[in-house]
Amino acid sequence: MKKIFSLFAVLLLSVTLIACEGKDDEDLHDKVFNSITIGYQAGDSSVSVTKNITLPTTTTVEGATLVWVSSSPNVVAVDGTVVRPAGETAVTVTLLLQVTINGSMREKSFILTVQPTGEGGGGGGNTFTVSFNSDGGTSVANQNVAAGGKVTPVTPPTKTGYLFDGWYKDTNLDVRWDFANDVVNSNITLYAKWKLSDVDVPAGFTPISSVDDFMSISDFSGKYILVNDIDFKGAEAKPLGGWGDTQTGFSGQFDGNGFAIMNFTITGSKHPSLIDGNGDSFGASLFPKMEGIVRNLNIIGATIEGDGFSGGVAGIIDGTVINVYFEGKVTSSKSWGSSYNWAVPAGAIAGILGGSGQASNVFVDAEVVGGHIFFGYSFNNASNLIAVEESLLPDMTLHTGQEKDGETEYLVKSFTNAEVMNKGSLATVTNFGLRWSTTGASRPYLTRVDGGVPSWALN
Numbered sequence: 001m002k003k004i005f006s007l008f009a010v011l012l013l014s015v016t017l018i019a020c021e022g023k024d025d026e027d028l029h030d031k032v033f034n035s036i037t038i039g040y041q042a043g044d045s046s047v048s049v050t051k052n053i054t055l056p057t058t059t060t061v062e063g064a065t066l067v068w069v070s071s072s073p074n075v076v077a078v079d080g081t082v083v084r085p086a087g088e089t090a091v092t093v094t095l096l097l098q099v100t101i102n103g104s105m106r107e108k109s110f111i112l113t114v115q116p117t118g119e120g121g122g123g124g125g126n127t128f129t130v131s132f133n134s135d136g137g138t139s140v141a142n143q144n145v146a147a148g149g150k151v152t153p154v155t156p157p158t159k160t161g162y163l164f165d166g167w168y169k170d171t172n173l174d175v176r177w178d179f180a181n182d183v184v185n186s187n188i189t190l191y192a193k194w195k196l197s198d199v200d201v202p203a204g205f206t207p208i209s210s211v212d213d214f215m216s217i218s219d220f221s222g223k224y225i226l227v228n229d230i231d232f233k234g235a236e237a238k239p240l241g242g243w244g245d246t247q248t249g250f251s252g253q254f255d256g257n258g259f260a261i262m263n264f265t266i267t268g269s270k271h272p273s274l275i276d277g278n279g280d281s282f283g284a285s286l287f288p289k290m291e292g293i294v295r296n297l298n299i300i301g302a303t304i305e306g307d308g309f310s311g312g313v314a315g316i317i318d319g320t321v322i323n324v325y326f327e328g329k330v331t332s333s334k335s336w337g338s339s340y341n342w343a344v345p346a347g348a349i350a351g352i353l354g355g356s357g358q359a360s361n362v363f364v365d366a367e368v369v370g371g372h373i374f375f376g377y378s379f380n381n382a383s384n385l386i387a388v389e390e391s392l393l394p395d396m397t398l399h400t401g402q403e404k405d406g407e408t409e410y411l412v413k414s415f416t417n418a419e420v421m422n423k424g425s426l427a428t429v430t431n432f433g434l435r436w437s438t439t440g441a442s443r444p445y446l447t448r449v450d451g452g453v454p455s456w457a458l459n
Contacts, residue, residue, distance in 0.1 A: 028061050028064065028101050029099055029101060029104075029106045031061055032059050032061050032064055032066070032099045032101075033097070033099065033106075033108045035059060035060070035061075036056050036059070036066075036097060036108075037056075038053055038054065038055060038056075038095070038110060038112075039053060039054030039055075039056075040053055040054075041053075045175060046110070046111065046112050046113070046169070046170050046172075046174070046175060047112075047113045047169035047170055047175055047188075048113060048115055048185075049076070049082055049112050049113060049114045049115065050082075050084060050114075050115050051082060052080050052081055052082050053076070053080045053082060053112075054080050055068050055078065055079070055080045055095070059099075061101065063101060063102065064099055064100070064101045065099070065100045065101075066097065066098070066099055067097075067098040067100075068095060068096070068097060068098075069095070069096040069098065070093060070094075070095055070096075071093055071094040071095075071096075072091060072093045075091050075093050075114050076093045076095065076112060076114060082114060084114055084115060084116060084117045085114065085116050085117065086116065086117050087116050087117070088116050088126060088186070089116055089186065089187060090113050090114060090115050090116055090186035090187065090188070091113070091114045091116075092111060092112070092113050092114075093111075093112045093113075093114060094109050094110070094111055094112075095109070095110040095111075095112060096108075096109050096110075097109075097110065109172075110172070111170050111171045111172060113169075113170075113186075113188075115185065115186060116186065126146075126147050127144050127145065127146050127147070128144070128145055128146075128147065128184050128185070128186055128187045128188070129142055129143070129144060129145075129187045129188075130142060130143040130144075130145050130151050130184060130187075130188055130189075130190065131187075131188070131189040131190070132154065132157075132167070132189070132190050132192070133189050133190065133191045133192060134157040134159070134192045135159075135191065135192045135194060136159055137157035137158055137159035137162070137164070137192055137194070138157040138158050138159070138231075139157070140154050140155075140157055141154075145184040146184075147184070147185055148183050148184070148185065149183060149184055150179065150180075150181075150182070150183055150184070151177070151179055151182070151184060151190070152179075153179045157192055158228055158229060158231070159192075159194055160209045160210060160228070161209070161227075162194040162195065163194065163195050163228070164192065164193075164194060165193040165194060165195050166192075166193050167179075167190040167191065167192060167193075168190065168191045168192075168193050169182075169188070169190065169191075170191070171191055173191060173193045177190050201225055201227070202223075202225065202255075204223050205223045205224060205225045205253075205255070206222060206223065206224050206225070207224075207225055207226075207227045208224050208225065208226050208227065208230070209226075209227045209228050209230070210230060211230055211231075211232055211235070213230075214230055214237070214261070215237070215238055217240055219252070220240055220241045220248050220249065220250045220251060220252060221251045221252045221292075222252045222253075223252055223253045223255075224252065224253070224254050224255070225254075225255040225256075225257050226255070226256050226257045226259040226260075226261070226297070227257065227259070228259055229259050229260045229261075229262060230259070230260070230261050230262065231262045231263055232261070232262065232263050232264035232265075233263055234263055234264070234265065235264060235265070236264070236265050236266065236267065236270060237261070237264040237265070237266055237286070238266075238271065239266060239271055239273065239274060239283075239284070239285060239286060239287070239288045240254070240286060240287055240288075241273070241287060241288050241289050241290075242271075242273030242274060242283075242288055242289065243273065243274050243276075243281075243282045243283030243288040243289055243309075243315050243316075244276060244282070244283075244289075247273050247288075247289065248289075249287075249288070249289030249290065249291045249318075250287045250288075250289065250290050250291060250292050250319075251291040251292045251319070252292045252293075253292055253293045253294075253295075254287075254292070254293070254294045254295075254297065255295055255296055255297075256294075256295065256296045256297025256298060256324075257296055258296050258298070259297075259298065260297075260298035260299070260300045261286070261297070261298070261299055261300070261302075262298075262300045262301050263300070263301040263302075264301070264302055264303075265302070265303040265304070265305075266284050266285065266286065266302070266303075266304045266305075266306075267284070267305050267306075268281025268282070268283075268284035268305060268306030268307060268310065269281050269306075269307075271284075273288070274288055274306065274315075280307040280308065280334060281306045281307045281308075282306060282307060282308045282309050282315065282344070282351075283306065283308075283309050283310070283311070283314075283315020283316060283351060284304050284305060284306025284307075284309075284310040284311075284315065285304060285306075285310060285311040285312065285313060285314050285315045285350070285351070286299065286313060286314070287313060287314040287315070288314065288315040288316070289314075289315060289316055289318070290313070290314035290315070290316065290317050290318065290319050290321065290350070290357075291318050291319045292319045292320075293319055293320045293321075293322075294313060294314070294319070294320070294321050294322075294324060295320070295321070295322045295323050295324070296322075296323045296324075297313075297323070297324050297325075298324075298325045298327075299312060299313065299324070299325065299326045299327065299328065300325075300327045300328070301327065301328055302326065302327070302328030302329070302330075303328055303329050304328065304329070304330045304331070305330075305331040305333060306331070306332060306333065306346075307332070307333055307334035307344070308332055308334060308344030308345075308351065309332065309344055309345075309346065309350075309351025309352055309376055310330050310331060310332045310346040310347075310351055310371070311330060311346060311347050311348075311349060311350035311351045311352075311375075311376070312326035312328060312330050312347070312348045312349055312350070312364060312366055313326060313349050313350055313362075314349070314350040314351075315350065315351045315352070316350060316351060316352040316353075316354050316357070317349075317350045317352070317353050317354055317357035317358070317359060318354040318355075318356045318357050319356075319357065319358070320357075320358045320359075321349065321350070321357075321358070321359045321360075321362065322358070322359070322360050322361050322362075323361045323362075324349075324361070324362050324363075325362075325363045325364075325365075326348055326349065326362070326363075326364045326365070326366055327364075327365040327366065328366055328367075329366065329367045329368075329369070330346045330347070330348055330366060330367070330368050330369070330371065331346060331368075331369040331370060332344055332345050332346035332351070332369070332370035332371050332376065333369075333370065344376070345370055345371035345372055345376035345377070346368055346369070346370055346371030346372075346376055347368065347371050347372055347373070347374055347375040347376045348364040348366035348368050348371075348373055348374055348387065349362055349364060349374045349375055349382075349385075350375050350376070351371075351375070351376040351377070352375065352376055352377045352378075352379070353375045353377070353378040353379060353380050353382060354379055354380065355379040355380055356380070357379075357380050358380070358382070359374075359375075359382040359383075359385070360382060360383045360384045360385075361383075361384045362374070362382075362384070362385050362386075363385075363386045363387075364385075364386070364387045364388070365387075365388040365391050366387070366388075366391055366392075367391050367392070367393060368392070368393065369393065373387050373392065373420065374387065374415070374418070378415075381415065381416060382415045382416070382418070383415065383416035383417050383418075384416070384417050384418075385415055385417070385418040385419075386418075386419055386420075386421055386426075387419075387420045387421070388420075388421065388422070388423055388426070389420045389421060389422045389423075390422060390423055392420065
């Protein structure tokens with residue numbers, strides 16, 4: 001029995017030693033790879049090679065051997081000699097570094113772009129094609145750029161579960177493309193870099209990451225959170241809930257998480273849940289009858305039109321709206337007899353702020369047709385509201401309180417800390433409680449959980 005146990009112990013020790021040795025070899029390979037850099041001459045880089053390069057053949061790791069293999073040895077030889085291709089088309093070469101340690105070989109690839117011998121490496125006055133490899137994200141159209149010209153910045157792609165981290169010149173994603181300074185002198189491909197979304201989905205919330213996710217929402221009492229921007233690209237979105245006593249309102253929670261619902265339309269006449277017995281549509285908005293909570297949401301590039309009480313965020317607010325940015329156009333196209341559409345007016349935030357409704361920290365950059373700046377009617381106070389002056393139609397009123405045919409009085413409420421400001425003053429605002437930033441963008445935006453600058457804020 002002792003002999004069997006001793007034999008088992010020896011075998012176990014051997015397996016352990018082999019496993020440790022394998023792990024050590026793996027760590028040594030990584031040490032070699034991390035220490036190896038290709039040497040480029042002045043003015044050159046991996047994306048623009050015009051001169052000979054230096055390929056390391058030794059390392060400080062004892063017992064390691066290095067072997068280089070070139071996919072195009074007639075362009076880049078394993079001794080580092082570079083022969084530029086004739087003409088006007090660059091050549092991409094893959095250099096494979098093979099590292100062997102204790103009989104175990106691992107490889108790492110390096111991608112180089114060798115510039116042609118044409119004038120300036122770019123063919124004089126020719127035009128080159130810039131392609132965008134989004135690596136599984138939404139597609140980005142090619143650009144034709146004149147030799148020596150710059151690439152026009154593009155709307156970043158999106159990819160479910162990931163956050164966009166810039167365009168890069170090489171497939172190893174080491175050299176970032178600089179839209180402000182880099183120029184095009186050959187046909188090139190730019191590569192998207194992604195990082196896993198670090199958005200934490202709170203317990204009980206359903207993540208919304210696409211148009212399909214949004215359009216599939218049917219439980220208007222549920223909890224939802226955006227995990228990236230959603231671009232409808234001009235398509236019709238659906239309201240979450242309906243208008244009127246017989247329709248279900250939205251009583252759940254919708255957390256935008258600093259992301260945006262973008263470029264959509266809501267046309268009241270297309271949604272049965274907004275149409276009354278006379279065929280008129282009311283409450284055209286994302287949340288026609290908002291009884292829950294909407295927060296931390298950007299609504300960008302929206303076109304909303306209804307017959308009455310249309311709103312950028314809601315038709316009527318009997319819940320809470322906080323930390324919201326609306327940019328777009330809202331139209332109340334019919335009324336109860338008023339040729340100027342004031343009797344059932346629209347608002348950039350909501351058609352009606354109900355008596356139990358709360359609204360605060362809201363920024364609007366909106367054109368409102370047939371309505372008032374913030375609310376059509378307001379039956380409660382609201383605070384920390386800002387509107388962009390340049391977007392407003394002439395003679396827009398800050399507060400509400402019109403009367404129907406001079407007979408029915410509607411409650412007039414003043415707002416706490418509400419202003420109309422021109423765009424040049426927005427960056428100086430510090431006292432409105434809004435979680436926005438102007439860093440790296442051309443207009444303010446609500447800060448995002450990942451700290452990134454949203455694409456729609458770049459123009």
